[in-house]
Amino acid sequence: MREENKSSTLDFILLGVTGQQEQEDFFFILFLFVYPIALIGNLLTILAIHSDIRLHNHMYCFLANLSFVDIFFSSVTLPKMLANHLLGTEAVSFGGCLRQIHLIIALDNTDNYILAAMADDHAVAISRPLHYTTIMSPRSCVLLVVGSWVVGNANALPHTLLTVGLSFCGSQKVANFYCYIASLLKLSCSNIHFNVKMIYLGIGVFSVPLLCIVISYVHVFSTVLQVPSTKGVLKAFSTCGSHLTVVSLYYGTIMGMYFRPLTSYSLKDAVITVMYMAMTPMLNPFIYSFRSRDMKSALGKLFSKRISS
Ligand SMILES: *[C@@H]1O[C@H](CO)[C@@H](O)[C@H](O)[C@H]1NC(C)=O
Secondary structure, three states, X not given: OOOOEOHHHOEEEEOOOOOOHHHHHHHHHHHHHHHHHHHHHHHHHHHHHXXXXXXXXXXXXXXXXXXXXXXXXXXXXXXXXXXXXXXOOOEEEHHHHHHHHHHHHHHHHHHHHHHHHHHHHHHHHHHOHHHHHHHOOHHHHHHHHHHHHHHHHHHHHHHHHHHHOOOEOOOOEEOOOOOOHHHHHHHEXXXXXXXXXXXXXXXXXXXXXXXXXXXHHHHHHHHHHHOOOHHHHHHHHHHHHHHHHHHHHHHHHHHHHHOOOOOOOOXXXXXXXXXXXXXXXXXXXXXXXXXXXXXXHHHHHHHHHHHHO
């Protein structure tokens, strides 16, 4: 008879980024720096945008919300990893595991839709500047942002519920530093056929916003090429440069993460996972703040206000 564990009382063991002690120490130190930088960077972005009236427009509304999502996203896995390393434990409860699985998929989807909304906003601003205010009404940012959260969570829910139904036999050792859904499926002794199909479907759904981004940029580039002028190219580049950088970084790591056999895991995958979990959310505020003169001046004012008061 097979020994089945009831999943509700189960603890999982997180083996870490690579599972090698010295490398775990290195990643601990790395995350110890990366996590606070990600929090502070994203928090400052939100504060700067809210404090500067000139930044109260769609693009910065999306950017503030992107930072808001990224604060949550890095808080799902990094503090747990840091705490476990400090306490010398590797355990995570099944409930904690489920929470990580749900939040990672939900927030990732939300990020994805916000990036698509930003691309759409850029495309309208550049290719139909005269209609911008009628197409992008003040309410549309609220709608798009709320929609992103709802759709993100709706996309995650089936995966979470399917994972609740799994039973686990024998080893509960997750070969990762967080509860990665594919690593969990690998450990289950249930039939995971349907779960795997749902993940591939999820990746398909995930590609819809990417398609919107590609279409938006086709519009942007065709507009710029129709009336080729240095000024137009520069305007398009200054509007879209940061967004394109963030999008490339984001989808580059996402594709590295998910467009590979779901159940294999090597050192290369570990590096991609760290990029995806820790680096991307940290880098976004820097990419935007370094490139945008408005952001820099808003941040400067934020600090001088603090110092003078
Ligand atoms: C996100 O967008 C909403 C809707 O426009 C806005 O009210 C809110 O302040 C934004 N969130 C953050 C953290 O800036």
